[in-house]
Amino acid sequence: MGLNGHNPYARAMSETPEYDVAVVGGGPAGLTSALYTTRLGHDTVVVDRGGGRAAMMRDTHNVIGVTEHVSGNEFLQTGREQVESYGADFVRGFVSQIDETDGGFELTAGDDVVTTRKVVLATGFSDERPDPPLPRTGQGLHYCLHCDAYMFVDEPVYVMGTGEAAAHVAMIMLNFTDEVDVLTRGEDIEWSDETDAQLRAHPVDVIESEIDAMEKDDDGWLKAFEFESGERREYRGGFPMYGSDYNADLADQLGLERNDDGTIAVDDHGRTSVDGVSAVGDITPGHNQIPVALGEGAKAGIGLHYDLREFPRSPEAIEESGPVGADEVPAISAELMTTAVTHEGHAAGPREDVSDEPEPDAEQSTATDD
Numbered sequence: 001m002g003l004n005g006h007n008p009y010a011r012a013m014s015e016t017p018e019y020d021v022a023v024v025g026g027g028p029a030g031l032t033s034a035l036y037t038t039r040l041g042h043d044t045v046v047v048d049r050g051g052g053r054a055a056m057m058r059d060t061h062n063v064i065g066v067t068e069h070v071s072g073n074e075f076l077q078t079g080r081e082q083v084e085s086y087g088a089d090f091v092r093g094f095v096s097q098i099d100e101t102d103g104g105f106e107l108t109a110g111d112d113v114v115t116t117r118k119v120v121l122a123t124g125f126s127d128e129r130p131d132p133p134l135p136r137t138g139q140g141l142h143y144c145l146h147c148d149a150y151m152f153v154d155e156p157v158y159v160m161g162t163g164e165a166a167a168h169v170a171m172i173m174l175n176f177t178d179e180v181d182v183l184t185r186g187e188d189i190e191w192s193d194e195t196d197a198q199l200r201a202h203p204v205d206v207i208e209s210e211i212d213a214m215e216k217d218d219d220g221w222l223k224a225f226e227f228e229s230g231e232r233r234e235y236r237g238g239f240p241m242y243g244s245d246y247n248a249d250l251a252d253q254l255g256l257e258r259n260d261d262g263t264i265a266v267d268d269h270g271r272t273s274v275d276g277v278s279a280v281g282d283i284t285p286g287h288n289q290i291p292v293a294l295g296e297g298a299k300a301g302i303g304l305h306y307d308l309r310e311f312p313r314s315p316e317a318i319e320e321s322g323p324v325g326a327d328e329v330p331a332i333s334a335e336l337m338t339t340a341v342t343h344e345g346h347a348a349g350p351r352e353d354v355s356d357e358p359e360p361d362a363e364q365s366t367a368t369d370d
């Protein structure tokens with residue numbers, strides 16, 4: 001409800017949902033969608049159970065403006081504080097149930113029930129973890145090729161797995177180092193004969209014996225694996241390639257179209273096959289990288305703003321209901337307006353006295369990119 005008492009959605013639905021946008025998942029993708037929808041004037045909640053792939057980062061690579069020394073948890077904490085500072089709400093919880101309602105959607109997370117007009121699924125996936133013995137994640141066990149290949153330039157590297165992805169990542173690692181082994185760990189090889197011939201034509205060793213033990217270096221990083229065959233090989237680190245377990249239960253509850261690889265099918269603004277539901281980040285196709293997740297989150301946030309914003313009102317609506325009344329603007333809710341005018345980033349502020357009516361016509365932009 002705006003400070004002027006106008007509720008822009010009252011006409012549209014009998015029971016107004018609590019939020020315009022509910023984002024499920026508080027990783028880089030979901031946080032960015034929430035940042036955009038909140039700053040573009042839409043009441044937004046993020047429901048997040050914590051953890052996720054970004055939280056696993058010991059340090060952050062490939063994100064311009066963020067140094068290598070920032071951990072995933074620091075990155076996420078800063079992002080969350082940013083989003084909260086603009087007025088988004090946070091609920092810590094696991095959304096187990098999502099239902100379509102007349103006016104939107106109802107999400108259940110434990111005892112919390114959230115109603116919303118639009119939903120963004122930013123639930124990501126979990127990497128399938130190999131059996132121990134294993135080094136620590138980030139100190140010899142790595143799940144992000146485009147993030148971590150750089151740190152293995154001229155170092156001995158393993159790739160674990162038996163499928164096409166393992167064979168291909170092993171060959172790809174030859175772009176960075178001349179010591180690459182594939183460890184099948186006693187499992188049957190599943191890559192094709194064609195891939196096998198291709199792999200054997202590269203200087204990659206395939207070690208078929210299971211790992212018996214692991215040695216760590218003084219700095220905590222992996223030093224070597226000992227194999228049941230009695231062989232010992234030194235590695236600085238490597239990549240397990242056992243696939244991704246998509247967090248797609250909610251997508252399935254809603255009947256969203258999914259691609260063959262398990263990702264959710266989306267258009268270029270993250271819209272899914274079900275009206276009112278967007279999906280962003282690792283749960284969608286494309287490179288599993290933070291900058292990509294940020295970009296997808298931003299595009300979905302802007303797409304939702306296109307779908308949700310009240311003005312300009314269409315010529316048809318004006319013909320039906322007459323011109324927009326001064327008491328109908330602005331469309332932003334009272335809570336978000338108060339947060340905006342008292343925010344340190346506000347043009348006139350931060351204002352301390354928020355009881356003044358805003359002046360909607362004070363500054364009009366003619367920009368066409370919004």
Ligand SMILES: Cc1cc2nc3c(=O)[nH]c(=O)nc-3n(C[C@H](O)[C@H](O)[C@H](O)COP(=O)(O)OP(=O)(O)OC[C@H]3O[C@@H](n4cnc5c(N)ncnc54)[C@H](O)[C@@H]3O)c2cc1C
Binds near residue numbers: 030051059124138
């Ligand atoms: C070890 C590791 C290191 C990496 N390093 C880098 C790097 O240096 N640079 C880089 O660019 N990329 C890196 N990546 C990749 C990067 O982390 C991911 O691409 C990025 O985190 C994807 O963001 P996301 O928001 O889609 O998913 P995630 O970060 O996985 O976040 C998803 C969130 O959704 C939550 N969630 C899931 N289901 C539910 C539910 N039902 N209810 C509530 N919450 C739910 C999860 O708990 C989680 O908080 C790394 C990945 C790993 C695993």
